[in-house]
Amino acid sequence: MNFNFTEEQLMIQQAARDFAQRELIKDVIERDEKAEYPTQHVKTMAELGFLGMLVDPRWDGGGMDTVSYVLAMEEISKVDASCSVIMSVNNSLVCYGLEAFGNDVQREKYLKPLARGEKIGAFLLSEPEAGSDATRQHTLAEDKGDYYLVNGTKNWITNGNTAGTYLVIAQTHPEKGHKGINCLIVDRNSEGISVGPHENKMGMRSSDTHSVMFTDVKVPKENRIGEDGFGFKFAMKTLEGGRIGIAAQALGIASGALERAVQYAKERKAFGTVIANHQAIAFKLADMAVKVENARNLCLKAAWLKDQHLPYGVASSYAKYYAAEIAMEVTTQAVQIHGGYGYVKEYHVERLMREAKLTQIYEGTSEIQQIVISRDLLKD
Amino acid sequence: MSNVPDTTTKVRFTDGNTRLDAAGIQWIINPWDELALTRALELKDAGAISAVEVINVGPALTEATLRKALAIGADKAWRIDAETADGYQVAQLLAQWLKDQAFDILLAGVESSDYNSSGVGIMLAALAGIPSVSNVSGLSIEGGQVILKREIEGGQQQLKAHGPFLAVVQKGIALEPRIPSMRGIMTARTKPLEVVPAHPVAARTAYQAFSLPQPKGSCRMVDPEQPDELFRLLHEEARVI
Numbered sequence: 001m002n003f004n005f006t007e008e009q010l011m012i013q014q015a016a017r018d019f020a021q022r023e024l025i026k027d028v029i030e031r032d033e034k035a036e037y038p039t040q041h042v043k044t045m046a047e048l049g050f051l052g053m054l055v056d057p058r059w060d061g062g063g064m065d066t067v068s069y070v071l072a073m074e075e076i077s078k079v080d081a082s083c084s085v086i087m088s089v090n091n092s093l094v095c096y097g098l099e100a101f102g103n104d105v106q107r108e109k110y111l112k113p114l115a116r117g118e119k120i121g122a123f124l125l126s127e128p129e130a131g132s133d134a135t136r137q138h139t140l141a142e143d144k145g146d147y148y149l150v151n152g153t154k155n156w157i158t159n160g161n162t163a164g165t166y167l168v169i170a171q172t173h174p175e176k177g178h179k180g181i182n183c184l185i186v187d188r189n190s191e192g193i194s195v196g197p198h199e200n201k202m203g204m205r206s207s208d209t210h211s212v213m214f215t216d217v218k219v220p221k222e223n224r225i226g227e228d229g230f231g232f233k234f235a236m237k238t239l240e241g242g243r244i245g246i247a248a249q250a251l252g253i254a255s256g257a258l259e260r261a262v263q264y265a266k267e268r269k270a271f272g273t274v275i276a277n278h279q280a281i282a283f284k285l286a287d288m289a290v291k292v293e294n295a296r297n298l299c300l301k302a303a304w305l306k307d308q309h310l311p312y313g314v315a316s317s318y319a320k321y322y323a324a325e326i327a328m329e330v331t332t333q334a335v336q337i338h339g340g341y342g343y344v345k346e347y348h349v350e351r352l353m354r355e356a357k358l359t360q361i362y363e364g365t366s367e368i369q370q371i372v373i374s375r376d377l378l379k380d
Numbered sequence: 381m382s383n384v385p386d387t388t389t390k391v392r393f394t395d396g397n398t399r400l401d402a403a404g405i406q407w408i409i410n411p412w413d414e415l416a417l418t419r420a421l422e423l424k425d426a427g428a429i430s431a432v433e434v435i436n437v438g439p440a441l442t443e444a445t446l447r448k449a450l451a452i453g454a455d456k457a458w459r460i461d462a463e464t465a466d467g468y469q470v471a472q473l474l475a476q477w478l479k480d481q482a483f484d485i486l487l488a489g490v491e492s493s494d495y496n497s498s499g500v501g502i503m504l505a506a507l508a509g510i511p512s513v514s515n516v517s518g519l520s521i522e523g524g525q526v527i528l529k530r531e532i533e534g535g536q537q538q539l540k541a542h543g544p545f546l547a548v549v550q551k552g553i554a555l556e557p558r559i560p561s562m563r564g565i566m567t568a569r570t571k572p573l574e575v576v577p578a579h580p581v582a583a584r585t586a587y588q589a590f591s592l593p594q595p596k597g598s599c600r601m602v603d604p605e606q607p608d609e610l611f612r613l614l615h616e617e618a619r620v621i
Binding site for chain 2 (some may be wrong): 050057062091
């Protein structure tokens with residue numbers, strides 16, 4: 001068993017680390033406070049190739065493996081989970097979905113600009129009445145012959161306003177239940193689309209999250225991904241891959257918090273010595289470190305399985321579930337270790353704690369992950 | 381380009397304290413050389429120069445670092461295959477290799493972060509018989525003319541230069557080292573890395589022994605309005621008076 005990384009993987013990790021520690025760190029606190037979109041940073045991420053890492057070079061992507069993607073996501077999330085969620089949605093939901101299931105015409109037209117980062121993608125599945133239960137979509141995509149007529153509302157859409165390309169999951173045949181759902185590629189500028197106000201979120205405030213409303217939006221038939229009725233399966237398969245990205249994000253949030261807590265503990269003095277020399281703190285750090293290491297191994301295993309073209313859906317669920325849960329635990333302890341300083345924005349850890357919470361909720365809640373894991377465990 | 385240990389390395393010595401213990405060391409591009417490379421690539425992006433090559437004198441292990449330079453954007457890398465014992469050897473080996481090369485500008489970082497001898501750049505220019513400029517903190521090309529900015533005592537000097545010449549560059553030559561793009565990293569292995577044998581050159585110096593500095597002591601600040609406190613500390617605690 002080889003636990004070593006290749007030279008390229010290490011270079012990718014270092015590039016992501018340098019970008020995060022030099023560029024993103026400069027204004028991350030301010031952008032979070034003001035809920036300001038990281039326009040310039042997204043441009044730099046596109047130039048550096050972070051937005052189309054996994055896509056085949058044939059479609060203008062980086063052709064990197066999932067392990068490299070996990071390493072990069074971790075490094076960026078240590079500093080800025082808003083930038084890493086923008087990166088994750090673009091890479092592992094939108095680009096992956098198009099590359100794996102789209103046809104060449106769709107890939108040529110839509111995947112290439114997304115892989116280059118010239119356009120940002122958004123994945124529209126959640127609705128006001130349908131989050132975890134995606135089996136029935138309230139957004140309709142009526143089959144009108146050579147186009148679909150889309151009506152409905154999507155909620156909690158990351159990159160909702162800044163995306164140029166939407167992947168929209170909608171119901172075409174209500175009587176067929178989840179087998180009557182389709183995924184449509186929709187141009188953001190289509191007539192009939194309106195975007196709600198920017199959600200005022202607890203964390204990841206620098207990424208834009210909106211409702212998106214469709215009123216009689218016409219989408220050409222050729223923009224449907226796969227066969228008629230493939231949409232639900234498409235969503236589930238795509239989310240499996242997206243899960244790895246979010247798991248790596250949660251990992252990065254946790255490991256960033258751990259690094260800061262270790263640093264603080266070595267500097268802060270109390271009762272005659274640095275607090276790292278008190279077992280109460282040292283033991284907390286040990287527990288945090290083991291959790292982070294476990295999360296990292298789960299993420300890398302899921303990534304490795306995907307790279308080997310082996311089934312990875314359950315492994316990615318293990319990774320996402322565990323990484324999100326420990327991210328909440330580790331960031332909470334990091335704030336605790338910082339004491340009063342952990343409660344103010346300047347010291348970053350309070351932001352990491354707010355960011356960790358969302359990883360337990362989106363792209364499959366922890367409870368959904370438990371369903372996936374237990375079903376797999378208990379099947380005959 | 382010098383191949384140096386990462387700046388957070390815990391330095392240890394081996395063989396009776398006569399050499400650096402290379403076990404577990406992460407190698408990086410010498411920070412000043414990285415800035416020089418960044419500046420060269422900025423000029424290439426602007427269309428002012430046509431190609432950038434990096435040269436290292438070292439054993440096979442330096443190739444990973446050379447590939448980093450290729451990932452960042454260099455067009456070609458060279459490794460002169462030798463384990464060197466001092467800066468003179470490095471300079472002489474480079475000078476001999478340089479005889480067969482055509483170039484306009486040669487950039488050398490002012491020092492390497494491991495040995496810090498600040499010698500190779502100038503020695504190389506002298507041995508190779510090419511003009512050199514030191515303390516260069518800025519290099520631009522305007523209308524085909526190379527303009528150098530030089531730090532001198534009390535101010536700055538501006539010089540015009542024409543190739544081939546060597547500039548020993550320091551901080552300021554570029555603002556921040558360039559981050560390699562994903563495309564750059566993935567294509568680094570497709571770019572040429574040529575290994576050339578070294579002519580036999582003897583070192584002129586030999587290191588007798590290395591030792592680590594004493595661990596940092598603590599520092600107590602004393603208010604200048606309280607000389608009595610200072611004398612008390614010197615007498616009772618430091619016991620020097």
